[in-house]
Amino acid sequence: MPACLTRLDDRVEAAVGISIAALHAEEARLEANVARVLDAHRALVKAETHVAFERMRLMICADRQRRVDDHLLADLSDQVEILEDAAATRDQAESDLLARIKELQQPEPPATQPALSPTGCARHR
Numbered sequence: 001m002p003a004c005l006t007r008l009d010d011r012v013e014a015a016v017g018i019s020i021a022a023l024h025a026e027e028a029r030l031e032a033n034v035a036r037v038l039d040a041h042r043a044l045v046k047a048e049t050h051v052a053f054e055r056m057r058l059m060i061c062a063d064r065q066r067r068v069d070d071h072l073l074a075d076l077s078d079q080v081e082i083l084e085d086a087a088a089t090r091d092q093a094e095s096d097l098l099a100r101i102k103e104l105q106q107p108e109p110p111a112t113q114p115a116l117s118p119t120g121c122a123r124h125r
Contacts (some may be wrong), residue, residue, distance in 0.1 A: 005045045008097055012041055015101045033104050040097040047090035054083040 057124040068074050
């Protein structure tokens with residue numbers, strides 16, 4: 001597994017207390033909230049990969065030895081639009097991961113105590 005998959009890897013590792021590699025290795029034993037972080041991280045990695053792929057496609061399209069004409073400009077415009085969509089999807093995946101991390105870092109609410117009756121505790125006679 002590469003050393004860094006996303007720019008949020010350090011934040012994920014800090015929030016869960018283990019490395020990304022260990023997180024994936026321990027998937028079967030994760031608590032539900034940590035599993036949600038892992039799922040969100042996977043979605044972000046997939047989105048980052050898609051952005052990189054579409055960026056490379058744009059670079060290839062721009063680098064072709066073709067006459068600059070309406071057809072080439074239309075191809076470039078289409079590819080830029082595809083890249084913009086991929087980046088928007090990546091940004092949403094990043095926001096989702098940050099939300100899962102924030103949920104994980106929120107302290108658990110205290111367990112509710114049984115309410116006392118207005119007259120106080122009943123005594124056994």
